[in-house]
Amino acid sequence: QTVVTQEPSLTVSPGGTVTLTCASSTGAVTSGNFPGWFQKRPGQAPRSLIYSTSNKYSWTPARFSGSLLGGSAALTLSGVQPEDEAEYYCLLYYGLPRVFGGGTKLAVL
Amino acid sequence: EVQLVESGGDLVKPGGSLRVSCVASGFTFNNAWMSWVRQAPGKGLEWVGRIKRKNDGGTTDYAAPVKGRFTISRDDSKNTVYLQMNSLKTEDTAVYYCTLGAGTTDFDYWGQGTLVIVSS
Numbered sequence: 257q258t259v260v261t262q263e264p265s266l267t268v269s270p271g272g273t274v275t276l277t278c279a280s281s282t283g284a285v286t287s288g289n290f291p292g293w294f295q296k297r298p299g300q301a302p303r304s305l306i307y308s309t310s311n312k313y314s315w316t317p318a319r320f321s322g323s324l325l326g327g328s329a330a331l332t333l334s335g336v337q338p339e340d341e342a343e344y345y346c347l348l349y350y351g352l353p354r355v356f357g358g359g360t361k362l363a364v365l
Numbered sequence: 366e367v368q369l370v371e372s373g374g375d376l377v378k379p380g381g382s383l384r385v386s387c388v389a390s391g392f393t394f395n396n397a398w399m400s401w402v403r404q405a406p407g408k409g410l411e412w413v414g415r416i417k418r419k420n421d422g423g424t425t426d427y428a429a430p431v432k433g434r435f436t437i438s439r440d441d442s443k444n445t446v447y448l449q450m451n452s453l454k455t456e457d458t459a460v461y462y463c464t465l466g467a468g469t470t471d472f473d474y475w476g477q478g479t480l481v482i483v484s485s
Binding site: 300302308313352354355357359 | 400402404409410411412415426428429462469470471472473474475476477478
């Protein structure tokens, strides 16, 4: 089964920019893996942010953007807000089973 | 507005059974593919399984750790998806989330989750 790897933790200052990445054990991530990104705050339900690499939902703040970067999927937060402190999960589609990354804990300090 | 409300989480002994439910509103339920995702304490998100809409065959798929023990079903007349869990193990302890795929992905919308604890 494919293993999807994310940074365990990252720290960013308020107003700063940070990029989270999502790598695959099978090789370069492509748009055909339809990368998705989810935000999970403690005690809250996960929330979908990005689908199919770079597409946003109506509720996704403009400061979030998705892309492919150096063989990985990437989620960039520009102008980070305190409420962005959360865990972020990526998902890559390799048919079944659906495989989530291990998550990146983002601290805003 | 799409809303998903899970219920039925409980404390159950190893080897026991439990059924959790998820009621959807704000979307034409019979057009949705429904999935279950769980998060064990201190762990990440784990896909449990899914059920397609009836127009796509209504078939189910499961993750290896739950295959043969868990069953997903749906009642479109009640806008409800179920997760029947049998032969529960301590490692099944988790918050179980249902998700609704509205045509873009399997995971467009998420419920707030229901906690299942498997312990003696």
